[in-house]
Amino acid sequence: MLLCLACAIAYVWHEPPIRPYGGTWLGYTLGTIGGLLILWLLWFGIRKRRYARHSASLRGWLSAHVYLGVAVVVIATLHTGFELGWNIHGLAYVLMVLTVASGLVGVYFYATVPALMTRNRGQDTLDAMLLKIADLDRNIAHKALSLPDELLALVNDSVHKTRLGGSFGRILSGRDPDCPTARAIRVIPEAGKSLQDEIANVDHEVYAMLLRKQELLTRARRDMRFKALMEIWLFFHVPLSLALLAALLAHVVSVFVYW
Amino acid sequence: MRILLLSQSRNRANGRLVTTRKEVDSDWVRVGRNASSEIHLADPRIALDHALIVDRDGPTYLEMEAGALAGAQRANYKSERLTPGKTIEIGPYRLVVDTAPEGFDCALRVEMALASDSGAPEFLQRARQLSLRSIGLRKRTVAMGLMVIIAIGAFFLPAAKVFDWPWVEGAKLLSLTDRLWNPGPVMLAHQPVGMKCEACHDVAFQQVRDASCLECHANIGQHIGPDLKPAALFDGQRCASCHRDHKGTKATHKDDDRLCVDCHRDIKTHAKQEVASQNVSDFAKDHPRFRLSLPRAQGVQRVREGASPLEEFANLNFPHATHLDPKGIKHPTKDKRVVLDCDACHRPDVSKRTFEPISMAKHCSECHNLAFEPAVTTRQVPHGSAADAVAAVREFYSDLALTGTRDSFQAAFAMPGEGLLRRPGQPSAEAREAALRVARAKSDKVTRELFERRVCKECHVVRRADTEKGPEWEIAKVRINHTWMPGARFNHASHATEKCSSCHDVEKSKTSRDVAMPKIDRCQECHGGSHPEMNKVTSNCLLCHGFHVDQHPWDPAFKPKTGKRFAASAGGP
Known part of the structure; x- marks a missing residue:
């Protein structure tokens, strides 16, 4: 929640050079956060199979997986600057949204x-x-x-x-x-x-x-x-x-x- | 209640039936899957607490609610007196009542009626595909498949062109080219470049270089003149620092004061040298007074408006007040007075931004004719060259002295006689000299009048030089200002709803030294700053100014080094 809020505030505060998009410094920052979050979320598929090592309880991991998964939608949307097109960038966004949506169905x-x-x-x-x-x-x-x-x-x-x-x-x-x-x-x-x-x-x-x-x-x-x-x-x-x-x-x- | 229990079970090792014997002395005997039950029936079809055997006028079997629900055989409750010979079916088991031996109320034998895996395997055979996985759905296969398809389709095929991979043609055939990577439409002017990404993105993994832009925009104006060393001031900036394409078809930059104000808020510090510009952060709050470019004898000068009004030295006598007299102005041929308005002289040019230049022939000559001889109003001196005018006057009177009729001769020279050549006989040397003298005296007089009193003098600044050959006149070069504010883009057409006099206060101007350009506070009556304000036009820097302006349109001597420019931006009146 805090992460989303911080990103949203930054987005509102930021004055982009022409219009908000992924290539401003804030765009790169949001993109990096979003990308790393996605990698971390994907890691859950591996983490959940590792019963032996306990960096944190699997329950905690799952909870974080769900909340941060939802946060990714917010961050990635801000990263797009609300601009989508029929291209690889739009495809990645749509796949991200569908992935999170299917996860929410699971929840x-x-x-x-x-x-x-x-x-x-x-x-x-x-x-x-x-x-x-x-x-x-x-x-x-x-x-x-x-x-x-x-x-x-x-x-x-x-x-x-x-x-x-x-x-x-x-x-x-x-x-x-x-x-x-x-x-x-x-x-x-x-x-x-x-x-x-x-x-x-x-x-x-x-x-x-x-x-x-x-x-x-x-x-x-x-x-x-x-x-x-x-x-x-x-x-x-x-x-x-x-x-x-x-x-x-x-x-x-x-x-x-x-x- | 004493009950003897005999239960059969199959030995796991050898499969033989083993009978165990158990005596129970209790008020009740529990039957069920529960391990604490006295009659423990370990089968999934049996409920945890399936039934109870109690003493109700003799041992009685009572099936309980759970048992009744779970009971495979009957849905209704069961209550049966356990008399010898009776058989009760409980799931796969059979409870047989034997004759009770001495000392027991009842003897029960628990038999396995059916093995759990025997019986009707047909249904179990059929009911094997109960999960999604069992019908052949595979997450991992689909996932890997999708991943590979996307990796190939969205990266390895489109990237073929950039990295010269051999399957370029195949990618084109599938139309999976770098078009897929295009993040948005390029601006209209760039659309002829089309989908040739490499036209601008010429080196992979490098930001678009200025060289790519300058290939077409070779003559783009600098922001400042070479004397201010733009290369040092804009070090580290690229074209793309301000111009971002793929952000829509309209523009590559934002009308944003920040671009300008970041430096111009404190331009003296940023420029690191002496500059004429003053600090500015907002048109409404903090904009210096206008700097006008005024043609002077020593060249065009840029003069900032101050407390006292500016003066112009155009070498032209032109009182606006006289010409704009609401009662009208005298016309040389018409009887009525003619009322002039601004557009009698100031006609918009084709751009409608500004006006056609004023010229004697178009705008003045209808009234200001250059006739010099009252008797012959059709003859005028030519406009433009003083020497030509002098010659024309001299030729006119010489011709009159030679060929003039009696009437015109007398009217012109105010003496009796007629043109020399009209007199009979050969003119004597004396008569020739007299005619020449008369003509010369008259033309000298008229010329002097023309330049110093009547016609030229009326509008022009005339200088006279007395030489050995006689007086010579020079008309001071007229400096009609056309571009007053070269750094501003002003469009008269956009202001067509206003009267001329709302900005240019000339109706009372009696001399052409008055500068009729509006002051900044006049503009500020309608134009606000970059922040929206009630009843004001929000005006940011780029509304009036351009960035690439280094072409000095106010300086006629300026020639751009790179030759022709096509990015003219500044201009206007």
Whole structure:
């Protein structure tokens, strides 16, 4: 905060020779601060893997990483003098902003998702849910054998074709719009009306188990989605940050090639 | 309540089933994943506190809330009396009630109904891709890829031209040239240079050198004359110290007083020598009085206005008051008096910044004709040369003495007779001499009148020299000032909303010695300093002054060393 404030004050106070830009003495100063900050922020990727050496707690590093990351946006914006163009300099700026933005998305997910995840899991782990679903599948398959063909087919679809994950969309949305279990649950109450006696009881039991499976599936999918959310921003943050490193170096070198 | 527990587990080493026996004497028996449970079922499908066996008219199995929720088999609560032969399924386990031996209320056998990895592996097989990584997303690959693409596209290809790398042509083909590095548009005048970066940035990793600028701007004016040693004063400064390009199409420098005031605030110290300039920091608060350039006999002089009014010596008698008389002025041919205004004589030139030079032929001759013989008003002496005028008068009267009719002869010479050649017979030597004498006497008289009393004298300063051959007249060279303030850029067109008299107070001026240039306080009525002020035009240094001004337009003798200049900046009236 202080850093941002100091830079902003300097920016307002500074009277550039023609208009504010990166090549005034203040521009070079802000650029140097910003560039060094970016290198330090990138170092976090290495620092977090070094468990043995403790120059400061990783927690402290992460906190600094977040705050200084936001500060970089302010400093770099002042460094540009609010002038952007379709060139390498603009590219570096845009990559920087996108990197920080993806990081902030990560901050948001890390702040909100774990609580939701815990609530969703209850006492189970994802593995436990999967095992339970597998158990249910076995029981359902066994029980459903005595159901009429039409219903058996539905139940078999649920047992053999229900998917969990497997594609980017399903993992990230935590849904499967074409889930055979959901379809079975939708159809069975209506289709099972005509059943009688023992078969009707079996149908009820199967239906109850399907509901149970559906509930577990929903939780498992949600859990999968939460895990994916905790990761997905990194798939942008990390590549963008390295792209930024390349663009930053190109920016700095090109500026001094044509000084 | 005494309960006998028999639990089966599989030996990890050899895979055999091992039965352990445990006796519990308690009011309740806990069933669950919790290690403190009496019936400990270590399987993820079992809840921590799954169920409780209590004595309720005999041992009874009660599934608790967590167990009910986690229970794989049923969603509803379970409460079952444990009678021999009964089987209760708890996740993958089976609780079988045996006949209680002597001394026990109940005997329970815990059996593994299913191994955790047996059963229906099909679902587990299918549900393997649960994370982003498992579906083939790779951060590191993407990151490295992007980095390489940007490094090549934004640096190694564009840099090929600068460093003569062999893939120059390829880079051009992909249009990934140093155009990518252009931080902003260059000013309009530089746009013909276009994208040839090396035209100015000729050495890599070096700041743009003055030599690059001077290649085109070879004749740019210095700030000060060579006698003030500009090289020493501006040591360490580059063209680019003030002129930064790529900052938009309009200009390469800022209209900023700081550029000037940094030195001119204390110019005496900065110049390190005696200079005529005075310190200045702001037009409104701290600007010296104007310094006018006045043509004098010894050349053009720059004279600063002081307490007493300046005087001009133009060698011309011109009372503005007479000419601008609101009642009008007498015209030689018209009956009515003619009212003149300023633009009768001061006509804007094509630039509209200033005025066409005043000339006798254009501006004066309509009224001020140079007729010398009242009887013949069509004949005038030529303007411009005193000798020509003398000759013209002499020729006129000589001609009249030779060929004049009786009437004109008598009118001109006020004596009876006619032109010599009109008289019959050969003129005698006596008559010739008499005619010559008459003509010469008359022309000498008229010439003297012309120069010393009537026509020339009216406007000009005339000097007479008596030589052996007779009197000779000289018209003093007229020094009409055209450039009063050569260091200022003044544009009359920009001030067209004002009357001439708002600045030039000439209506009462009776002599041409009066200097009618406005004083600084007159300018300051409308022009403020560099800081905005109510009802004033914000005026910084560059509004009126230029930097590259070393061309001395007020000094006609000045010739720039480098020949032709195209960066004329100063000028104006």
